[in-house]
Amino acid sequence: MGESSGRSSAETIEFRDVTKQYPGGSEPAVDGLSLEVPAGEICVLVGPSGCGKTTAMRMVNRMIDMTSGDILLGGRSVRDRKPEELRREIGYVIQQIGLFPHRTIADNISTVPSLLGWSKARMSERADELLELVGLPREMRDRYPSQLSGGQRQRVGVARALAVDPPVMLMDEPFGAIDPINRERLQNEFLRLQAELRKTIVFVTHDIDEAIKMGDRIAVMQVGGKLAQFAPPAELLMAPASPFVEDFVGADRALKRLALQRVRDIDLWTVATCRTGEPTAGVRERTAEADLDIALLVDEHQRPVGWLSERGLTGERIRSELRSPADPVVDLDDILRDALSDLLASESMYGPVVGAQGEVVGVLSMQVISQAVGSAPSEVPGATELAASEHVNGAGDATGPDEE
Ligand SMILES: Nc1ncnc2c1ncn2[C@@H]1O[C@H](COP(=O)(O)OP(=O)(O)OP(=O)(O)O)[C@@H](O)[C@H]1O
Ligand SMILES: [Mg+2]
Structure with missing residues (x-):
């Protein structure tokens, strides 16, 4: 169990003035991005198509090299790390899942462990453990991806990313291709899993509702790769920093606040x-x-x-x-x-x-x-921190300042 020691504790991720200029691009894909993701939190990058979300995320594991600036993982620059090493240490889940069609589910889950030279027995044991963790029956281990539903494949994708218990996970529209009902279920399962695992996660979506539900903090980006606002969901809803953010968050902000509170x-x-x-x-x-x-x-x-x-x-x-x-x-x-x-x-x-x-x-x-809905405004500053502490059970009692 303790063999993957040193890996499992979460790490902070810090973007420092990161810019990516693709050759031939008229404007940068990512422009001076600075933000810090505390260890164990989910940071959602959200924004319209082409605003640089995927580019920003892929610079973390050096699938894309930045033009200037720096990214620190647990205080260490990714520039000082080998790309192969980073990719092994960082779980990566993408929308099109990217499972190997001719390998079994167990083999797919073991992709990184096999690169690391784990023994067959250890890989097999870990695959079973992970199937259970993501809520799939063990019998599925010997099936092929085409024999699974979209939602099940997505769970395999998550299991594979978790295989070596990485401290950091990158997830690029992981639930994007899933129908709304299964999507809601996967989101809930994933949040439950994360409450246990406490990975540091960068999560990309273009869906603001998903961002509000999943994020401890949300980075809203706009085309040209500029950060429009970086804030916890409640703050984003209560105090959008610009007309762009307000427009992106949408008119029904009161309704969206419903995603911030649990029954x-x-x-x-x-x-x-x-x-x-x-x-x-x-x-x-x-x-x-x-x-x-x-x-x-x-x-x-x-x-x-x-x-x-x-x-x-x-x-x-x-x-x-x-x-x-x-x-x-x-x-x-x-x-x-x-x-x-x-x-x-x-x-x-x-x-x-x-x-x-x-x-x-x-x-x-x-x-x-x-x-x-009416009482939510009183929770604005750092609602997530508050919710995490025990004091807040009486959120319904809170009498906040009137909105508008
Ligand atoms: N390899 C590349 N070479 C040149 N330009 C690129 C390359 N990859 C992305 N771009 C450009 O960089 C900008 C940001 O792209 P990116 O894929 O990061 O956006 P995104 O926010 O992930 O979009 P989407 O929501 O559509 O996935 C876009 O204008 C895109 O055309
Ligand atoms: Mg993208």
Whole structure:
């Protein structure tokens, strides 16, 4: 396990006045780019086509050499490192995944380990470990890329990039070719993985919504390779630095802020839960005290079954008569934007929220969400740092200055 020692801890990435002028180009592809990505964070480069995102990213592992300036990895200039060495140490995921079609999934994952001369046994063990990590069944190891779906191939791409546990990952539109539903799932999985792995990541996308969801910090670039703004997502949404950024971020900034908060960050409604056969009187009492005036029927593991109808409450004891199923069930870890779209899709004004074991912890409603949108402004400076600390559970209580 400890064999890849020294590799696994994350490193900062620092761009210092980096410029790339391609031969024959009229203006630089990247122009005086300076920014610092703290160790363990995701920095998203976002901007219109041709603004220099890919060029900026590829200078980190020297697939492209810079014209001037410097890039430091963990304080060391990439200029002092061999390109081959950098490429081995930096995980790289691209949109067209770039799996070798005639090699099995396990062999694809082992591309870099085999360059490093790992033993067969060690490579095989690592491939299994990585398949599990990215949520693919082990049986897939002997298949070929064409026998996998696009989303599965993308997971293989991520597994391959993680093979030697690199401190730094470069990801160029990694989910760009995936349909919206699988894309949302991959984003969530990847964020969960990153919460554990804490790599330093440069992530390229042209989709501002993806940038807001994935980034600890976002670098908005404009054509000509100039940095328009570098800020945490909340700041970008609240205080765009220029008309260009404002335009790029788009008109529905309030809605976009929904991607900054998770269901667990806000004050949910309370609800009375009940089990079939329990005395009715107590349920009526608890319902009167709760925020929601109907009770939620749950099973023996406190998992939601459905909303109790008036008739279910008429006898001495609760009968499992439902007015409607508990749909949608919202996960405590969902971002508000995704939870809202689930509410809208099921034409429901509210939905039970469940924790890790599927147990009911409260109710999310349209009102709760609109309050959350209204209170977001108070979180502007460094919302990500704040969210990472424990103090902020009551984000829904925050009374921010009025916007506009
Ligand atoms: N090898 C090259 N030689 C000359 N010019 C190049 C080369 N690669 C890229 N460019 C130019 O540099 C600029 C930045 O390109 P780059 O690929 O970095 O943009 P990008 O932001 O990644 O765009 P996209 O969103 O379309 O992928 C573009 O004007 C492009 O035409
Ligand atoms: Mg590109």
